[in-house]
Amino acid sequence: MERQKKSFNSNQLKMIAILAMTLDHLLSVVFPNYPKDWWVLAGHVIGRLTAPIMWFFIAEGYHYTQNVKKYAMRLFLFAFISHFAYNFAFGIPFVPFQTTVFNQTSVIWSLAWGLVSLMILDCGRLKEWMKTGLLIFICLLTFCSDWSCIAVMAIVSIGGNRGDFKKQMSGMMFYVALYALIYFLCIDKVYGLLQFGTALTIPLLKRYNGQRGTWKGMKWFFYLYYPLHLILCGVIRVALYGNVGIMIGG
16 A cells, blocks of 8 residues: 555656756746746746755665765766756856856756765764865855755755655755745745745655666666757747847846
């Protein structure tokens, strides 16, 4: 009975994340500047499903991988490639900080550092003050990316409370609330509140059955799909509006 209730494997959850992400990014490109049409907002709420699934499986990947250093190197390479695709998608200069400190690179930069943060926190050779200092430094490094350092702290919360789903999710939502507050105060009030749509991911993650699924190619599919769909978004942006920025950071 318990197995039937927990019916989603990691491949299925990642596919949900991919579909939600694609919808979210396409809406951002086709309807920029924070429109308030209900159906656009509904699409962006669906898009909030993506980030928590990413965070969750970075923590799961850290737990299961046989070579965490190789995993980290792969993520940083992926972050480098995705930087150009992400910035092209939304008309953000490739060289950071020419316009603002927000959204200067993709969320993959924060995911990679989130993984490193889990490694640091598990390192027995480091004193607690060293771990805290390094974590603060990582938050500064990732502040400029999509989902900012909130993604790092969400990964730390999820990975550090593995085995206690309630603590994982309550910690994650605490950091999402901080992100929503900053968004509300500094960018757009409606879209700040919209960030709480991430909570819709909780019942999906609760049904995670701990299995990968039969298809072993999902990891490589995502590594390929993520930059390619962003490049497509960039082509659509240029076709519709010319080579102009359409997001905070552009």
